Amino acid sequence: MVLRGREANSAQLEARANARLALQMAIAQLQRTAGPDQRVTASAAFAGNGYPEQWTGxxxxxxxxxxxxxPAVGYGSDWGTTKSFKDRRESVTSWRSDWFLEPLVTNVSNSSPEAVSSLASATDSLPAVEVPLLxxxxxxxxxxxxxxxxxxxxVAPGRNAxxxxxxxxxxAPRHDSGALVEEKWETDFFRDSHERELTVTDQSLALAASTSPLPAQSQAVARSYGLFTDSVFGGLKGDLTRFVESEGQVFGRDEELGLxxxxxxxxxxSEKFHESSGPKWQRLRSWFQxxxxxxxxxxxxxxxxxxxxxRKAFGGEGYSVDAMASLEQPVHPMVVDAGFHWDFTPEDETGSSFYCHIYPRVSLWNPYNTQLTSEPMVILMPKHIDSGGGxxxxxxxxxxVExxxxxxxGWGEQFRTAGSPTEHYFMFTIEPTTFEAGECLVFTPKVNARxxxxxxxxxxxxxxxxxxxxPVGPENFTxxxxxxxxxxxxxxxxxATVTRYISTPWDSQNYQNALHWNPKPFLLKQGTAGNMTSRDVMTRExxxxxxxLYVNDGGAGEDYFAESGKRAGYIRMYPGWSNDAENNGSEWGTFASNPNRHPPRRWxxxxxxxxxxxxEELRVVGRINNPQPPYEAAVMADWNPIxxxxxxxxxxYLREHFDLHVGPxxxxxxxxxxxGGLQNWGVFIEGKARxxxxxxxxxxxxxxAFPVIDLPSRNLPLQSxxxxxxAPLSPWLWHPLRIVGNSRPSLHATADETSLPTIAQTRNPWTRTVVQTDAVFDDLVQSDxxxxxxxxxxxxxxxxxLWDSYFASSWEEDFDEELNKLPNALYRPHPTLRADKDLMETGSGRQALSFxxxxxxLVNEGAFNVNTLSTESWLAFLSGMKDVSRPSSNGQEMAASHPFSRFRQPLEESGFWxxxxxxxxxxLSTLSSALVEVVRERGPFLGVSDFVNRRLSKDETQSRAGALDEAIQRASLRYEEGRDFLNMATDQDSAVPPRQxxxxxxxxxxxxxxxxxxxxxxxxxxxxxxxxxARGDTFRIRATGISxxxxxxxxxQVYCEATVVRSPEYLLAGDLTEPGSSTEPNSALLRxxxxxxxxxxxxANPDMHPLNLKYGRRFEVLDFRWLTPSEI
Known part of the structure; x- marks a missing residue:
């Protein structure tokens, strides 16, 4: 008996030694494969080869x-493009296996295929996890x-709702453990976040579960620590919370560390082809501030x-915001509708003099979800040479009858004919006004009421x-x-009596003179208090x-007017006489005899x-049964309404009616x-023309109210x-309003590229493709x-x-509490580091390091991998807002269990606006299921941006939306009444070659x-x-040893388990503020x-030590324990 006991004890010791060896080999495998930043982890099943879904690859x-x-997405000869991005996965169809390293299990190549061991028992929904034995x-x-x-x-980190x-x-304050059906936990099963933080461990979860013991394959874990590293470009991420609160032009630059x-x-x-016109960082910072x-x-x-x-537009425009170099979105209400009507009355019965009555209207819109007080502004309305005035x-x-x-x-002869800029426009001052959130107001002449x-x-x-x-009424200027x-x-x-009268355009055969009255844009200009002269408006900064708003002809240049046939069409244009009241003037008589007269509807x-x-517009231009882009546009989705x-x-550029539209x-x-009752400018409600x-x-x-832009909280830092x-990042019409996080494909890009190659690769397509645009474009760009x-x-x-290279820590500069109390409840100090706030404050004497x-x-304690294939886990993640109280502007709380919203404080909980x-x-359950479908089709995602963005692919199911947007469509979660307004736009009238x-x-x-x-x-x-x-940084290793x-x-046979976490330090860790070299340890900040x-x-960075380049950041063991067979 003693002998058998000694033999059994010896066998146990040998098995334990083998288990420890297995653990060391597993950590070495992790270091070799997942240590570098540019790695992602997902189910090994994505690689094929019959790998089980529970294995990690x-x-x-x-x-x-x-x-x-x-990288998968890029530009250059290896991607087959020079000025747009393409995805190499389109040509490397076997990328899932070609870029796969190995599954994180026993090294299969050195094991007998029939020798396997179970390291996790089967559940009702999952088979047992079996691994090869070495x-x-x-x-x-x-x-x-x-x-x-x-x-x-x-389920451990975070705060309760x-x-x-x-x-x-x-x-969101936490993941919702209440979504984990098998464990049957309540959503918030601890009283406060401190209790949650101290109590919940992987071991305590097993005791808290209603099923005992907790299955090894449970979707619940205490914590998943995630590093803030860049899986595409490599290196630590920059903190935009610190940037948006900073001042000065350069932030976070450290030449010694190459940052x-x-x-x-x-x-x-950063690409050369976006160097001048790309969205500026300052526009993002200005929005936050x-x-x-x-x-x-x-x-x-x-x-x-x-x-x-x-300078180049005919007649000039004076000073304007430099669209190419603009560093912020000027804050002001936006013009969304502008124009003027006109009519004539005799000053007396002799017919020797007349009043031309001008009825200007401007609809100004506050796009912000907050009150906006505007300063004086000036609206300039062009006197188009074919619009009338005669x-x-x-x-x-x-x-x-005669x-x-x-x-x-016409307009050109009603003033001096020298063609000075002040004579090209009607100019009106918009009085200072306070707009409520999203409010759109209609401005009309403020004149003597009597x-x-x-x-x-x-x-x-x-x-x-x-x-x-x-109200929108008969008030006018004369x-x-x-x-x-x-x-x-x-x-x-x-x-004689006047029977009819019509308004005619300027009748001139003088071509050069006509160019003075070439169509001009509508302009909204900055005003000042006190008297403003027309000359000042056109000449002062x-x-x-x-x-x-170059809407009339897009800004035609002289070369366009010189084309055959264009001259006659623009200079000699006569509307015909008819008995149509819409075209003829009102009953002839002085204004005093009929002050409420209606100008003809066509004037x-x-x-x-x-x-x-x-x-009505479709009917007039003859496109009722053949809609086209100017009249069919999803303005809030595909264009920039501000x-x-x-x-x-x-x-x-459309063949027909090209002078009538620009995009939407x-x-x-x-x-x-x-x-009057049929005008469609606005309605008078609560003392305002709306x-x-x-x-x-x-x-x-x-x-x-119709707001589209929200602002961050005045009391909180940038958190996400x-x-x-x-942030309104672009001043251009052809970019969407919401850019960050948007996955809709651009109208100006192909399915498999980020541009239209024919245009992107053509030298100056703006003048070579559409000649009448050159004057405008040269004014905007002023570059040859x-x-x-x-x-x-x-x-x-x-x-x-953004999504791979940066994050928002929520750690503002004057934050004076412990780091485990950041506004983002899931961001905490790294468990293997001694987080020192003094290090942030001093940066070891280098302020740039605070970026x-x-x-x-810090570490993300609730890191959630976009490659997850568990519907249950996705549901728990997506339920992070469950039961959070979100009040709306009307004082009512949103009733939905998961109160997502376009705005921090929505106007109301439903409806279009x-x-x-x-x-x-x-x-949300339906959405989770749909999302897992998308992940299976597209995964593994190679970065968070790969998940957020549409795939650059000729496959429509992948190129039409990002993963979440695609899942939302499949789950039919969009406002169904939107189907009443289907988009029927076509390009059948386009004069542009098909590829452009x-x-x-x-x-x-x-x-x-x-x-x-x-x-x-x-x-x-x-x-x-x-x-x-898109990658794991926290892993649980289960190892077994057999004698x-x-x-x-x-x-x-024995079993052990260890939790390992990736450290921000490289394998060969050097001083944080010293870059190191190829022969010395490196700083964790070195890219x-x-x-x-x-x-x-x-x-490869030549200053990086070869071992650090190969093995990346080191893994460290957080905990270790031996398991009983019942825990397998």
Missing amino acids: VWRTGEEVDGSLM GIGQSGALGWWTDDRSQRTS DSVGEEAFAS AGIDASASML LSRTGSSSGLTSMEAENTRVA LSVEVSLRGQ IIPTVVR VGMQPYDDRVVSRNILTANQ LSLQSRNSLLQQRLARG SHATLQR HYRVHLSWLDDI ASVVCRTPST WYRCKAAHDAH GCPNANPLDFASEL LGQLRH DHKDVLLYDISHEVNRR WLPAYL GGGVGLDDSQ RLTQEHNAEWLLDGAPGILEQSDILEPLGGTLC KDESGRILA PYLENESDSTLQ
């Missing part, structure tokens, strides 16, 4: 060639299984910065005031004009253009942003009333990259080489740069897509995106690879 994030790394001679064997904790639900405030709206940091005036996109600069009640208009003189009269004398032409000439009209002042424009504090044709006076003196010159239903620059692109903007052709930015106000009279979706690509999928490229140190000191897009438990046209299949399905009440993936990414990752006798009979300037290839 490791992939490279690109191809490694001769010491360099080629024989050790004839006396023993070992095996291991390494499980990625990031593909499960972390009833203990959080508005910080939860930007960073570039951020140049606020530079493009967020708006919440700090505004008052507690809202925003105040801010002056434009970076202005330049626009007067011809028909008289009847003793039964004889037409008297050109009694008054008379109803006031002389238009062409010199002091501050006297031509527009107000929104009155021009006093002298008759140019004495024949009318003669006929009237003889007793204090009156910079805030918004340019207007008006542009506006496309409406949901512009049926663009400061509106002009035609090489992709939006168009020049109205249908007859419209100036005032409009609508994207629909007929008469149809939306009950809606008073998802919050940046509201045009090397930048302006038409591209900006969302895809910005997401690619990088949060990624070194309210912003509330909450889901119930059943809807808008990609019409990228049009949003519904015209309402992008509305605040229609769920999109950024609504989910804002609160939840901060915990997403055998000479016959192969098993004498003993392993450097970006190439000529393409997307990443070159």
Whole structure:
């Protein structure tokens, strides 16, 4: 008995030794495969080869060639493109196996295939986890299984729903353990976060579960620590929380460590072809700081910065915001509808002089979800050479009818004909006004109430005031004009009566003179207090253009007018006489005899942003059965409704009606009333004339607010990259409003690239493709080489740069509490480091390091891998907002269990415009199932941006949306009433060669897509995106050791388990502030690879030690324990 006991004890000791050896080999395998930053982890089943789904596999994030790394998405000869991005996975169809390293189990190549051991028992839904065994001679064997904790639900970190405030709206407080059906836990099973933090461990979870013991394959884990490292470019992530609160041009640059940091005036996109025009970092910072600069009640208009003189457009424009170098979005209400009606009345009965009555209207929209107080502004409305302004009269004398032409000439002859810039426009001053959140107001002439009209002042424009504090009515400004044709006076003196009169354009055959009156843009300019002269408005920098609307012809140049046939069409244009009241003037008589007179319905010159239903415009241009882009546009999804620059692109030139539209903007052709019951400018409610930015106000009279941009909380730091979706990064019309987190494909890109290659690779397509755009474009760019690509999928490229290389720590500079109490409840100090706040404050004497140190000191305790294939885990992750209290502006709390919202404080919880897009438990469960389907089809994702972005692929199911957006569509979770406004746009009228046209299949399905009440993936990414990752940094290793006798009979088998976590330190760790070298240990801040300037290839950093380059950051053991057989 003693002998047998000694033999058994010896067998146990040998088995334990083998188990320890297995554990060491598993850690070595982890270090070799998952230590470098540019790795992702996912189910090994993605690699094929019959690997079980429960095995974890490791992939490279690109191809490694001769010491360099080629990411999946890039540009250059190896990607087959020079000025746009493509995905190598389109050509390397076997990438899932080619870039696969190995499964994290016993080294299969050295084991007998029939020798396996179970390291996790089967459950109701999953088979047992079996791994190969590695024989050790004839006396023993070992095996291991390494499980990625990031593909499960972390239930320990975070805060309960009833203990959080508005910080939860930007960073969900926890994962919802109540979604784990098998464990049957309640959602918040601890009273407070401190109790949760101290009590919950992997071992205590087993005791808390209603099923005992807790299955080894349970989707619940205590914590999954995730590092803030870049899986695509490598290195620690930069902290945008620190950047957006910083001042100065350069932040985070440390030349000794080779850290570039951020140049606020530079493009967020580092490629040469976006160097000048790409979205500037400062625009992102300016958006965040708006919440700090505004008052507690809202925003105040801010002056434009970076202005330049626009010289090339005919007649000039004066100073304007420099669209190419603009570092911020000037804060002001936006023009969404503008124009004027006109009419004529005789000043007396003689016919020697006349009043031309001008009825200007401007719809201004506050796009912000907060109150906005505007300073004085000036709206300039062009006098288009074919719009009218002239007067011809028909008289009847003793039964004889006679037409008297050109009694008054068109706009060009009503003032001096020198063609000075001040004479090209009507100029009106918009009085200072307070706009409520999302409010759209209609401004009309503020004149003497008794008379109803006031002389238009062409010199002091501050006297031509527009107000929104009155209904849209007959008030007007007047021009006093002298008759140019004495024949009318003669006929009237003889007793003739006026039977009809029409407005005619300027009748001139002088081509050069006509060019003075070439169509000009509508301009919204900055105003000042006190008197403003027209000359000042056109010449002084204090009156910079805030918004340019080149809607009429896109800004035609002289070369265009010189083309055959264009001259006659523009200079000699005569509307015919008819008995149609819409074309003829009102009953002839003085204004005093009929002050409420209606100008003829066709006498207007008006542009506006496309409406949901512009049926009248379609009918007039003959496109009822063949819609086209200018009249069918999902403005809030595919375009930028707050663009400061509106002009035609090489992709939006239509053969028919080309002079009527620019993207979603168009020049109205249908007859419209100036005032009265049929006018469609606005409705008078609660003392204000109210409009609508994207629909007929008469149809939306009950809606008073239409916000699209939110601001961060005044009381909290930046907590999530998802919050940046509201930053207006681009001034251009052809980019979408929400860029960060958006996955909709651009109309100006192909399915498998981020641009239209034919345009991107053509030298200056703006003048070579569409000649009438050159004047405008040269004014905006003022550059002769045009090397930048302006038409591209900006969302895809910005997401690619942001979601993998940066994060938002929520750790603001003056944060004075412990690091485990950050606003983002899931961000905590790294468990293997001694997080020293003094290190942040001093940066060891180098302030630039404060941009990088949060990624070194902190860890994401709830890291969730986007490659997860568990529907249950996805549901727990997506339920992180469950039962969080979110009040709306109307004082009511959102009733939805999962209160997602477009805005921090939605206007209401449902509807097109309210912003509330909450889901119930059943809807979220459906979404989780749909999302797992998408992950199986597209995975493994090679970075978080790969998950956020659409796949650059010719496969429509992958290229039409990012993973979450695709799942939302499959789950049918979008506002169903949006189907009432289907998008029917085509490009059948396009005069552009097919390869340069808008990609019409990228049009949003519904015209309402992008509305605040229609769920999109950024609504989910804002609160939840901060915990997403594409790789595991915390692993549980289960190892077994076996001892055998000479016959192969098993004498003993033992099991052990260890949790290991990746450290931010490299394998050979050097001093944090010293870069090290290829022969010395390296700083954790040193980047392993450097970006190439000529393409997307990443070159190995020559200062990186070869071992650090090969093995990456070291793994450390957090805990270890022996297991009983019942725990397997």
